[in-house]
Amino acid sequence: MRVLVSALIVLLAACSGAVADSPADESSSTTTTTTSAVPLPTIAPQSAFAEKVAAWQAAHDVVGAVVVVVDSTGAEEAIAVGFNDRQSEEAMEPTDRFRIGSITKIYTAALVLSMAEDQLLSLADSASQQVPNLPEAITLGQLLSHTSGLRDADVAAGIFEAIEAGGIPEGSGDPLADALDRGLVFEPGSRQSYSSIGYLAVERVIEGVLGRPWTDALRERILREGADTQLEDASTQLPTPYERFGSSSPAISLAGLPTSEFARGAGAAGGLVASASAVAQFIRDLFAGEIISAESLAVMTDFTAPRTDYGVGLAAYDVGANRVFGHNGRTIGFASSVRHDATAGVTVVVLSNDGAAPTDELAESLILMAVGTT
DSSP states (O other): OHHHHHHHTTTTTGGGGOOOOOOOOTTOOEEEEEEOOTTSOOOOOOSHHHHHHHHHHHHHTOSEEEEEEEOTTOOEEEEEEEEEETTTTEEOOTTOEEEOGGGHHHHHHHHHHHHHHTTSOOTTSBGGGTSTTSOTTOBHHHHHTTOSOOOOOOTTSSHHHHHHTTOOOOOOOOHHHHHHHTOOSSOTTSSOOOOHHHHHHHHHHHHHHHSSOHHHHHHHHTSOTTOSEEEOOTTOOOOOOEEOSSTTSOOEEOTTSOHHHHHHTTHHHHOEEEEHHHHHHHHHHHHTTSSSOHHHHHHHTOOOTTOSSBSSSOEEEEETTEEEEEEEEEETTEEEEEEEETTTTEEEEEEESBTTOOHHHHHHHHHHHHTTOO
């Protein structure tokens, strides 16, 4: 069971490795729309965005979601649909927070680049300086860009069996050590293969350099004061998580399972929780040069070979005629997507408490609507 726990520590945060085929003004206006599925009463959609979100929820029987669309002027629309908890028929609220899974990797990469700007470290550093059991050839930059050769967790290992059995086993397995025991997938720097395990190594590098938890540095360097973003703990209030045994299977409530400690274990790879508005604000701050320099942002969006789908913390997606940036997240009971069109200045965030929700599909359709191409 300890091996299972090692694999599950980054469960489904790693699933966000599947890429889809193929400066906001604080005074900006905000429109909030709440719609929900029967049997809750519905509020008539106030925009084409809200209509799109409501149709998506109904088509896929999504338990609940919060969607934020920010246009080029910084005007934000927050749309809540469905249920915070389906059993109690508690409606989702626009301010609800969610596990954002591997969207966390964008925050982690920005933090490392902020530290690099202050010459606390370099992406060319061997990560073994802080994580001695890593091969010396693996650099910090390779860990951040998924080109280190580190294996990922076996994300299929036993999760649904654990849910069906009514519990998630606890343990103290080390997924990084487990990955190293199985050897590298390829020579560091020779190609790219998604690895959440690599970001657990990055977390150790950050903490080794600073001598304190990486989340402390995140609050100091990256997050706005009062940002609705944190590493999950036992007191964190979230919508009830739901999972499915298949895309057409009914959603199963995980309310009775101790998922918080498990989700927290994803750390710098996928352990943050945030509201949709907070994620949108972070992404817009990032691209507006308010978090790191333009030169550092260029590193995050550099897709020079062997990088293909991922730069440093950011993934690239072809949506319509435009290339947009973002990430998706998949962690226990939650699914998420963020897309930012840097040319049009449009941002979309989709967060759901339904682990099977097709959040990429909705985020990309809303980007196309927002830039006026569909």
